[in-house]
Amino acid sequence: MAYSRTNYPHHLLLTFSLSSYLIFSSLCYCISVSDSKSDSFITIDSLRGSLEDQENFIVFSLIERARYPYNYPAYDPSYLGLKNYSLVEAFVRDTEAIEANFGRYQNPEELPFFPDYKAFPLVPPFKFSQILYPPASSINVSRTIWDMYFNKLLPLIAIEGDDGNYQQAAASDLICLQALSKRIHYGRFVAEVKFRNTPSDYLSAIHAKDSETLTRLVTSKTVEETVTERVKKKAEVFGQNVTLREASKDGNETTKYKVDPSVVSNLYGEWVIPLTKQVEVNYLLHRLD
Numbered sequence: 001m002a003y004s005r006t007n008y009p010h011h012l013l014l015t016f017s018l019s020s021y022l023i024f025s026s027l028c029y030c031i032s033v034s035d036s037k038s039d040s041f042i043t044i045d046s047l048r049g050s051l052e053d054q055e056n057f058i059v060f061s062l063i064e065r066a067r068y069p070y071n072y073p074a075y076d077p078s079y080l081g082l083k084n085y086s087l088v089e090a091f092v093r094d095t096e097a098i099e100a101n102f103g104r105y106q107n108p109e110e111l112p113f114f115p116d117y118k119a120f121p122l123v124p125p126f127k128f129s130q131i132l133y134p135p136a137s138s139i140n141v142s143r144t145i146w147d148m149y150f151n152k153l154l155p156l157i158a159i160e161g162d163d164g165n166y167q168q169a170a171a172s173d174l175i176c177l178q179a180l181s182k183r184i185h186y187g188r189f190v191a192e193v194k195f196r197n198t199p200s201d202y203l204s205a206i207h208a209k210d211s212e213t214l215t216r217l218v219t220s221k222t223v224e225e226t227v228t229e230r231v232k233k234k235a236e237v238f239g240q241n242v243t244l245r246e247a248s249k250d251g252n253e254t255t256k257y258k259v260d261p262s263v264v265s266n267l268y269g270e271w272v273i274p275l276t277k278q279v280e281v282n283y284l285l286h287r288l289d
């Protein structure tokens with residue numbers, strides 16, 4: 001894509017982008033497992049524990065985005081007068097470039113949506129544990145996550161309208177995207193640990209490039225049901241209005257949620273878990289390269 005960082009007054013975007021965004025996004029770093037522990041500590045249970053923690057952040061991020069209306073101009077390439085670039089895409093590209101310079105993508109858990117930034121690293125390299133099998137580690141479904149988020153999910157969580165808070169909406173979008181991407185690409189770590197636990201289960205399907213069998217092998221319907229029910233519950237608990245007023249006795253008062261809990265469970269059931277499995281299967285297909 002021909003994107004020039006000189007095409008628009010990017011100093012403007014940079015100044016108003018960083019404030020609220022960096023405070024909130026720094027929380028992302030609190031939910032890592034692989035960056036602080038050596039690989040021998042990584043088990044399927046510890047990874048599932050991390051996926052569970054990440055749910056909190058994902059649900060809160062969606063609630064945060066739902067504070068703003070859809071804000072159509074942020075997604076309209078003609079708004080900034082840039083060929084093909086919406087405000088949100090320009091914001092994501094510039095923010096990722098800054099975060100790359102500060103070391104975000106040194107951590108193998110983090111993948112940028114636009115890896116074609118020019119890097120000017122300001123931080124010395126950190127030796128993260130190398131858990132992933134290098135030929136399989138580059139499995140990436142970022143484009144699918146991007147399309148799913150903007151085309152399917154966002155219209156379900158943001159009400160119609162325009163309040164002019166385009167940067168704030170874009171910053172919230174990026175936080176949701178990064179949280180979803182991290183969660184879905186965790187499938188690489190899950191697949192690696194499953195493979196290490198019982199390599200013999202996977203060998204023939206990998207040799208035969210049999211995605212169907214691999215999908216069956218990585219699937220646990222019980223875990224999936226637990227996850228989708230749990231995220232629904234989290235959306236109910238985190239997204240209800242807390243008042244000091246007692247609920248009315250006649251029970252007519254219906255609870256209003258900031259994000260519809262069934263949208264969150266559908267997001268997991270229809271996108272997050274299937275894409276995580278797709279990452280797991282694609283990873284395994286390259287596990288013997």
Ligand SMILES: O=C(O)C(=O)C[C@]1(C(=O)O)C=C[C@@H](O)C=C1
Binds near residue numbers: 190218220276
């Ligand atoms: O927990 C696992 O075993 C995973 O592979 C993760 C996950 C998920 O995305 O939550 C994906 C596939 C399984 O069917 C169950 C759950």
